[in-house]
Amino acid sequence: xxxxxxxxxxxxxxxxxxxxxxxxxxxxxxxxxxxxxxxxxxxxxxxxxxxxxxxxxxxxxxxxxxxxxxxxxxxxxxxxxxxxxxxxxxxxxxxxxxxxxxxxxxxxxxxxxxxxxxxxxxxxxxxxxxxxxxxxxxxxxxxxxxxxxxxxxxxxxxxxxxxxxxxxxxxxxxxxxxxxxxxxxxxxxxxxxxxxxxxxxxxxxxxxxxxxxxxxxxxxxxxxxxxxxxxxxxxxxxxxxxxxxxxxxxxxxxxxxxxxxxxxxxxxxxxxxxxxxxxxxxxxxxxxxxxxxxxxxxxxxxxxxxxxxxxxxxxxxxxxxxxxxxxxxxxxxxxxxxxxxxxxxxxxxxxxxxxxxxxxxxxxxxxxxxxxxxxxxxxxxxxxxxxxxxxxxxxxxxxxxxxxx
Amino acid sequence: xxxxxxxxxxxxxxxxxxxxxxxxxxxxxxxxxxxxxxxxxxxxxxxxxxxxxxxxxxxxxxxxxxxxxxxxxxxxxx
Numbered sequence: 001x002x003x004x005x006x007x008x009x010x011x012x013x014x015x016x017x018x019x020x021x022x023x024x025x026x027x028x029x030x031x032x033x034x035x036x037x038x039x040x041x042x043x044x045x046x047x048x049x050x051x052x053x054x055x056x057x058x059x060x061x062x063x064x065x066x067x068x069x070x071x072x073x074x075x076x077x078x079x080x081x082x083x084x085x086x087x088x089x090x091x092x093x094x095x096x097x098x099x100x101x102x103x104x105x106x107x108x109x110x111x112x113x114x115x116x117x118x119x120x121x122x123x124x125x126x127x128x129x130x131x132x133x134x135x136x137x138x139x140x141x142x143x144x145x146x147x148x149x150x151x152x153x154x155x156x157x158x159x160x161x162x163x164x165x166x167x168x169x170x171x172x173x174x175x176x177x178x179x180x181x182x183x184x185x186x187x188x189x190x191x192x193x194x195x196x197x198x199x200x201x202x203x204x205x206x207x208x209x210x211x212x213x214x215x216x217x218x219x220x221x222x223x224x225x226x227x228x229x230x231x232x233x234x235x236x237x238x239x240x241x242x243x244x245x246x247x248x249x250x251x252x253x254x255x256x257x258x259x260x261x262x263x264x265x266x267x268x269x270x271x272x273x274x275x276x277x278x279x280x281x282x283x284x285x286x287x288x289x290x291x292x293x294x295x296x297x298x299x300x301x302x303x304x305x306x307x308x309x310x311x312x313x314x315x316x317x318x319x320x321x322x323x324x325x326x327x328x329x330x331x332x333x334x335x336x337x338x339x340x341x342x343x344x345x346x347x348x349x350x351x352x353x354x355x356x357x358x359x360x361x362x363x364x365x366x367x368x369x370x371x372x373x374x375x376x377x378x379x380x381x382x383x384x385x386x387x388x389x390x391x392x393x394x395x396x397x398x399x400x401x402x403x404x405x
Numbered sequence: 406x407x408x409x410x411x412x413x414x415x416x417x418x419x420x421x422x423x424x425x426x427x428x429x430x431x432x433x434x435x436x437x438x439x440x441x442x443x444x445x446x447x448x449x450x451x452x453x454x455x456x457x458x459x460x461x462x463x464x465x466x467x468x469x470x471x472x473x474x475x476x477x478x479x480x481x482x483x
Contacts (some may be wrong), residue, residue, distance in 0.1 A: 103434065110435035111419050279423070283459075341458040349461055353416040358435065 003046050003191050004076065005186040005385055015050050017074060017293065017316060018184040024389040025334075030321040039305040044184070045074050045279075048314035049307060052321040054328035054345075055303050060296060061317055061349040066309075067296035068094050069352060073392060074295045074314045077190045077214035088241040089234055091352060098351060100225045105238065105355055108161070108216055114358040116299035117157070124156055125149075125370035131226045133374065136403045142381050145262070145371070148253045153367050154250035157359070162242060163215030169341055171200065176248045177235040201236050201243075216242060230332035250360045252395020254367045256289035257282070259371070260335060262380040262401045267337050272376045275369070281337035282365045288335050290320035293392040294348060319345040320394065377404040407443045407468035409454050411438065414464035421456035421465055428453055443468065 008019050011029050016022065022029060030052045033040050051057055052164045060067055063137040070086050071079045079087060090101035101378075107113060118256040132143045143149075155169040178193035220235045227313025230238075232275070261268040261318055294317040298309045309315060323344045347354035354360065380402045385400040408428060417435035421428070427449055430438040445453045457465045 106417065106434040110417075110433060111422060111431050112433075194450060340455060343459055343461050343463075345461060347418060347461075350416060353461075358419060 002187055005184050012040045013042070014044070015042045016044050016184065017050070018181070018391045020273040020388065020390055023394045024322065026230075026394060027324060030318065030324065031333075034321075034325065037097065039307040040405050041307070045076060045314055046078060047310075047312075048074050049304070049309055050314060050316045050318065051304060052318060053305075054322040054324070057317055057319060057322035057345070058349055060304065060315060061345075061352070063302075064095055064351065066298060066300045066302040067315060068299040069095070071096075072295050073180060073183060074316060075190060076185065078297070078314075079311065085231075085234060086237070088244075090238075090355070091241050091245065092237070095351065101234070101238070101356070103246050103349070104220070104223045104230070105223070108219065109355050109356045109358055110331075110387075114362055117359070118362055118366060120367045121153070121157060122370060124153060126365050126374075128152055129370060129374040130141065141403045142400055143403060144398055145258045145337075145401050146251070146396050148370065150254040150258065150395075150399070151251045151397075153254060153363055154247045154360075157363060158243060158246045161216050161296065162204070162239065163208065163213055163217050164243075168200075170244065172243060172247060175200070176244055177364070179244055180248055180393055181389060183391050192395055198236070200237050204240070205236060219381040233255035246352075246356045246359065246393070248393045249354075250356075250363050252291035252389060252393055253286060253289065253360065253364045255396040255399055256394075257285040257290065257364060257368050258371060258401070259380070259386065259396050259399055260285060260289065260377055261368070262399070264335070265379070268372070268378075269375075270337065273367075273370055276336060278369060279367060280340060280342075281346065282361065282368065283342045284335055284337050284339045285368075286346040286361075286364070287329070287339075287342055288325045289395075290323050290344065291319040291393050291395050292346070292354070293320065293394070294349070295392065299352075308320060315394070317348075319348055342375070375403045378402060379404065406445045406450060406453070408439065408445060408457070409443060409468045410437055410439050411464045411465050411466075414462045416464075417463050418461050420459040420461070424459060425449065425452040425456040428455060437464070 005016055008014055008016050036092045038053045042048050069092055072091055075105040084094045084097035090098050090119050093101050128149050132148050136143050155172050158165050175197045183195060212218045220238055223230050296315045298311050298313045301311055302309050324332045347357040381402040383396060386396050387398045389395055415437045419431055419435060422431045422439050428440055428445055430440050432438050
């Protein structure tokens with residue numbers, strides 16, 4: 001996939017979230033912008049803004065009057081369809097429709113619905129780790145914590161929840177790559193990717209109509225708003241959302257957490273010694289390595305931080321940048337795994353709070369717990385071997401670590 | 406001592422339920438619910454304060470104006 005834009009010359013006036021340098025150096029880029037140009041701009045993507053302060057990111061997240069969620073991924077394609085439903089409800093929906101579309105899905109992702117999944121997630125992690133013990137033994141102690149571990153966990157969980165074939169995992173990662181990473185490509189490539197995803201979803205929906213069962217796809221096919229069944233487009237859109245949104249996001253959070261522990265032996269050994277600290281530590285890792293940047297389109301002209309945002313401009317919402325803003329957090333740059341007061345925005349703010357946050361937290365915590373239980377001592381094998389995702393979801397895609405016996 | 410919950414602000418992050426399940430429950434949609442009408446059981450003041458300090462939406466506050474966290478101050482950050 002080739003970018004139609006090319007390398008970035010200046011982050012304040014020509015930023016590109018899909019250039020590899022962005023995610024690889026995100027903390028440095030945000031820090032520089034915060035001090036010099038807290039609302040950056042680019043002419044790429046037909047015009048986009050990048051606010052990096054906690055104040056501006058929160059303000060925009062709460063403002064559904066001037067900003068629409070019609071599209072939440074900044075790409076070369078700017079969808080023209082009007083909200084309120086959008087292409088992937090409820091993430092693409094605006095009030096008041098958003099409320100109804102979200103209420104349909106909330107129960108499946110509420111804490112008490114998610115808690116019973118812990119044992120399955122744990123078993124999945126253990127089985128991946130079991131194989132990695134063998135790989136490590138055959139490979140001088142080296143394993144890839146992203147490729148062999150992190151990337152598999154959310155894919156397996158969501159395919160189970162949707163009732164999609166587990167063997168299609170590679171296909172799902174391909175869809176995620178096309179939709180979330182392939183953003184600065186020509187429109188023909190973009191449309192071809194949508195088409196492949198649409199065809200796949202269509203097959204799964206038809207198969208579920210033939211063979212209804214106890215999963216989220218069948219649930220959506222039977223769901224109603226008031227007395228009305230959901231439109232076919234709504235059902236497909238919500239399935240697209242569920243399939244895409246939980247995969248690379250959670251995979252990134254697990255990978256970044258393991259990267260931190262591979263490079264911070266004090267934190268790693270403390271977590272091994274004090275496992276009760278884990279939930280607090282996970283929140284701190286989510287704060288500093290929050291994987292998700294959302295986006296909005298400007299619905300009505302508005303000024304943010306002195307910048308004139310015009311109708312149909314893109315606006316990125318880098319929750320990870322807000323999370324490391326010293327105006328909002330003490331010692332914001334530092335990872336303090338025992339930080340008790342942590343009002344971070346990793347899962348967003350306002351009406352679009354990440355629907356899957358309870359599931360994501362469960363997966364990240366259990367994945368880190370089990371990794372440490374299997375490999376209490378590990379380190380980064382090759383810093384040059386760490387590669388990053390591109391686009392709005394940030395996390396390591398390769399993560400070679402050496403397991404110390 | 407009592408805590409107040411603003412359901413207009415609550416978005417179901419569930420930090421309160423995770424940190425202080427003796428004080429907060431959640432409903433079928435994952436939205437916070439006050440147990441004991443918001444009365445904080447004896448000895449759990451610190452847990453209530455922790456839940457308040459971790460709510461991303463500033464949806465919870467102490468009701469008692471004599472407490473160190475003022476409910477009006479607690480929502481200023483929004």
